[in-house]
Amino acid sequence: MATIKDVAKRAGVSPSTASRAMHDSPLISEETKDKVRQAMRELDYSPNFAAQNLANQTSNTIGVILPAREEAVGDNPFFIQIIQGLASICNAHDQLVSVASGQTTEELIKNIETMIKRGNITRFVFVYSQANDPVLECIKQHSKIHYVVIGSPYTDKETTCYVDNDNFKAGYDATKFLLDKGIAQVVYAHTNLAEKVQNARYKGYLAALAEVGLAESPLCLSTVPAAEMQNAQAFSKIMAKSSGKVGVVACDDILALEIQHLCDICEVERSELALLGFNNSLLAKTARPALTSVEIFPRFLGSEAAALAISTKENDNLKLETDHVVVPHKIVERASTKI
Amino acid sequence: MATIKDVAKRAGVSPSTASRAMHDSPLISEETKDKVRQAMRELDYSPNFAAQNLANQTSNTIGVILPAREEAVGDNPFFIQIIQGLASICNAHDQLVSVASGQTTEELIKNIETMIKRGNITRFVFVYSQANDPVLECIKQHSKIHYVVIGSPYTDKETTCYVDNDNFKAGYDATKFLLDKGIAQVVYAHTNLAEKVQNARYKGYLAALAEVGLAESPLCLSTVPAAEMQNAQAFSKIMAKSSGKVGVVACDDILALEIQHLCDICEVERSELALLGFNNSLLAKTARPALTSVEIFPRFLGSEAAALAISTKENDNLKLETDHVVVPHKIVERASTKI
Structure with a gap:
């Protein structure tokens, strides 16, 4: 059965570009989308590939991390649009979106640890980026956990996957x-x-x-x-x-x-x-x-982050490509x- | 191993009251909370009971359904607070919160069906209530699916679990x-x-x-x-x-x-x-x-809905009690x- 990597290879694009093309991202040209669609047809690729992984060790769930401080969330009405974008892409790829929340940093970290241990969740999306974030430090200590940041990372920018506006x-x-x-x-x-x-x-x-x-x-x-x-x-x-x-x-x-x-x-x-x-x-x-x-375009920030988290799922070593995506803006x- | 039902019985309260008391809900008196805490001690009850169910057929995940129309969500900044309240209680009970979203009603229904079939999710919370909702009709057709509505149900109010303000x-x-x-x-x-x-x-x-x-x-x-x-x-x-x-x-x-x-x-x-x-x-x-x-208090609307969805998990026939919770308001x- 063909994977998204096979489709990408045949179309001559990266797996994340292939994924974006599949879900009709505004970042991808029509020409590239056509190439990817043709490769999909030639390989008889089914976008429900992720269902194949259901029996695997790795869960088919993306964890979404909301900031711990309640006010930080309440004041940002676009978080819900980010979650909608995430859910839309994940749902379409048979991935669940699981939300981690907490009223304090300690509670949030405890909840994430539970998701990792009991839910076998290995992929997370931070819907925020802040300096000296203990939650991010906690995630970094897990060698097999991969994460995507929405916003500009404060540390390790070169080696972090992130989605941001310019x-x-x-x-x-x-x-x-x-x-x-x-x-x-x-x-x-x-x-x-x-x-x-x-x-x-x-x-x-x-x-x-x-x-x-x-x-x-x-x-x-x-x-x-x-x-x-x-x-x-x-x-x-x-x-x-x-x-x-x-x-x-x-x-x-x-x-x-x-x-x-x-x-x-x-x-x-x-x-x-x-x-x-x-x-x-x-x-x-x-x-x-x-x-x-x-x-x-918070919805696209969410959908691009989801695509980044999903697209390299089949990599043998489960490492995400170090990549970042810029979502356009409009006055x-x-x-x-x-x- | 004691269940929440055992605790409730010993404390002389309903399972949902016991659950609410455990997570310090403002709806429960200090006196009742003390009774529940004592029963927990006597029975050596661990609130991580839900982990017991991990190996069961039923998943330990609560599905959260956002309205299909994107505008309906964008205009309501309190949805994110509802989700936070839901996630907070679910996380504390080792339950995952999985978000269902869609740009159209058809897409949303398809995504929910996938969550039911592939994710074995049997419990859902609607974060909205609207008249003639095809999504609710779809959920009702599944005999083993149980749901809680946030808001006042337009139909079957007497037999529906819901959380609302007065x-x-x-x-x-x-x-x-x-x-x-x-x-x-x-x-x-x-x-x-x-x-x-x-x-x-x-x-x-x-x-x-x-x-x-x-x-x-x-x-x-x-x-x-x-x-x-x-x-x-x-x-x-x-x-x-x-x-x-x-x-x-x-x-x-x-x-x-x-x-x-x-x-x-x-x-x-x-x-x-x-x-x-x-x-x-x-x-x-x-x-x-x-x-x-x-x-x-959207956060409490979310946490009460989560408590309602979780508290009766141990019922043999998996039926939720028909119950509704009123969250207070404040000028x-x-x-x-x-x-």
Whole structure:
């Protein structure tokens, strides 16, 4: 019986490309998809291959690890879309998706250990990436466990499988989007530049400004409610120096909403800004003016991570290829940047 | 080896109460918890009982069914909290949580069938309840499959296991909360009274008004973007008839935000309203004025559903007790109702 590796070889592509082509990923060209489909027909390949492994030692289950802190999850509505993307691909390949959760790091680690010992689960997807993560350290200590990270890994990036957006490019595109409207001052609003996502978008912002010889104008805000007056002062200072329409790239939709509130507090018309956020969440749609936001396609982050975890299942030594996948982004324009 | 049924019998409670007591549910009194703990000690009961079943025909996995329509999931940030609650209890009982998802109803049903056939999964939790659901019909056709619904079942309510908030009481409490502030006109904003949740909250609203002899003032809105002017007309009409502060019970936070926007369109000061939503989502926290909202504890909806699905596992005939659990709600007051 043909495996996905056989199909990949005949089509002249990598196993992960073959898998992506099979589930119609937007990352794969139609030409490549045709090649893979033809190889599938020639080899009489059935995508239900994974069912073959049911009797094996290795379980046909992918473990999905949610971050331990409850707030971290509640504040990120796109986790559920990531899980949907994961489940969709896994279900289609007869793989189960099993969720590991915990209210504390200790509880989460204990639950993962149970999944490994009792469930024989050997493949995991982290739906988050954070610095100094004890959960990741625990997984790394298991020699036969393989994992895929959604987001940019903080350590061992070269040897880790991960799926991410190109946040540098996203920051660059967002800034250029505002500059192309003739805006002469663009602010970058953030809370913590030590966070990889915020930092990469910031670097992209700087690159876009450098191209047109404009100076940077970073605005560091706090999301602690008590910091509102301090935020307002920092915002006022920037607005006082500016003339004409000010562009603001906010590192996420939550922060973009905070900027709208700062406008009200500082008696700046919301329409004086050209404001843009990231994540294209429900917050962006319900804001007034509705918020232009960068869609990061969480569903595809999930499905690509699943494909990466599944596609090399047949490798004899069960090692995943060291690989990473970049999921595209897209600016969704709404009223907040209409000039 | 003692089972949870033995513990329950000795403590003089039902198996589901025993299970809830074990995982420290807020629904169980301290007195009952003490009784259960003592019975556990006397019988040397280990909560890892489920591991005993690993070798059995029945898998130690609970299937979690997400609604098929992607938008339905994306718009409900509390699904992830439900899953966390489910996973937390299941993990603690050595049960895996496996997610079923699909972009279409057909895909979802196919995936569930695979989980049943290949994964031997016999217990499912629906994280939603909707009228005429073909997925539920499919599950019902399997005689050995048992399921728990989160929400109020549209059919066979008497014989279905479900976990829900008391939405009548929640609507009543929300309305009374506004009336107790001396507000003489309270509006109920909704989109569709055929939906059980919206309807139950509406009935509670009517009951609270009836107690003080006030007339109802329902406001039917559409969430279709094109309906904004129509919404504004309906809202203006209600505001024109009113004098003094108007209370608004909006059937969820999204609709409460829509009311805030209608204020801006109709040139009504947002502070003229005492506005309240449901779900206590991120939208409530980021609104201005920040929105008073009824917390429905999605995490507990998940953990209670898991407890219900697990607790009767040892029943010989694998039938779940017909049971339902009511998760409490709580009004979280913010600026939108401060007078």
